[in-house]
Amino acid sequence: MPSLKDLKIRINTVKSTQKITSAMKMVASAKLKKAQEKAESGRPYASKMSNIVSTLALKVNKESGPKLLFGNSANKNILVVAISADRGLCGGFNNNISKEVRRRVKELENEGKTVKLILVGRKVGTVLKREMGQRIIGSFSSIQGDSLSFSKVSPITLQILSLFEENSIDQVEMFYNHFKSVISQVVTKKQLIPAEINEEKVEETNEQTTYEYEPEEEIILNDLLPRNLSTQIYSALLDSSAGELAARMTAMDNATRNAGDLIDRLTLEYNRTRQAFITKELIEIISGAEAV
Secondary structure: OOOHHHHHHHHHHHHHHHHHHHHHHHHHHHHHHHHHHHHHHHHHHHHHHHHHHHHHHOOOOOOOOOHHHHOOOOOOEEEEEEEOOOOOOOOOHHHHHHHHHHHHHHHHHHOOOEEEEEEEOHHHHHHHHHHHHHHEEEEEOOOOHHHOOHHHHHHHHHHHHHHHHOOOOOEEEEEEEEEEEOOEEEEEEEEEEOOOOOHHHHHHHHHHOOOOOOOOHHHHHHHHHHHHHHHHHHHHHHHHHHHHHHHHHHHHHHHHHHHHHHHHHHHHHHHHHHHHHHHHHHHHHHHHHHHO
16 A cells, blocks of 8 residues: 555646646647648648649640659659658657558558658657668658748658659658547548549539630649649648647647546545544554553
8 A cells, every 4th residue: 555655746746747738738729720720721722723733634645744743654663751740749640640651651562662751740750760761761840830831841842853853753642630620630641743633623613614724734734733742742731730739639638637537536545545544543542542
């Protein structure tokens, strides 16, 4: 049985931890609204950009069209871009990305593909470097959070474009946590190269509107595709940042509640132990008095 002093120390320690988790929950909650607004306001632009690319893609010859649109025909070297958070204490947010990237890398290598990784966020790098260090060709951190801006995506985009132009990679896939709601963040895979072409949406758009392009579609795509690449990565980073704050708020709320339950249990144990000591002392006093 632990002593009263030990129980008191444990109770005070848990109370201190509860104060920290409660403060972190409030900070995450305060930042979440702004991050959520940024993520949701960025989606229509990214979606419209993707639709325009899809519309133009259907009018371009696959043989003469931009390589970014159709990818390299070899389809042998695959680049996987994994986006996680820079910090922890957000439940399974980072671990879910690591699990999905591991599964996808194994799947591609079983198909005979060569896989390379670009990691965005410190946490996914910490986990994957131990087992996939030789596959990692790029790592970026400290670009998310309050300071996230479109310009910070440029180094990632430039590295991808450079690797693609050198024929070092044939396709690019991106994994990130899609912010669905405060209590739900879904690991999502997005195809970056070749660009995703949604023919159904294009058909719906064409039924309502007819476009004439000047200059020609291929010239427009040569300029638009690198921008679309940056836009899709930036949209994923905004989604991931909002998801991180939501996951941290939920995790810290659960931790605060668990700390409260633990404090109640320890307090009950403390009171029972204290009562047992008092009862024992009373019995000793009474026994001593009777002996006299």
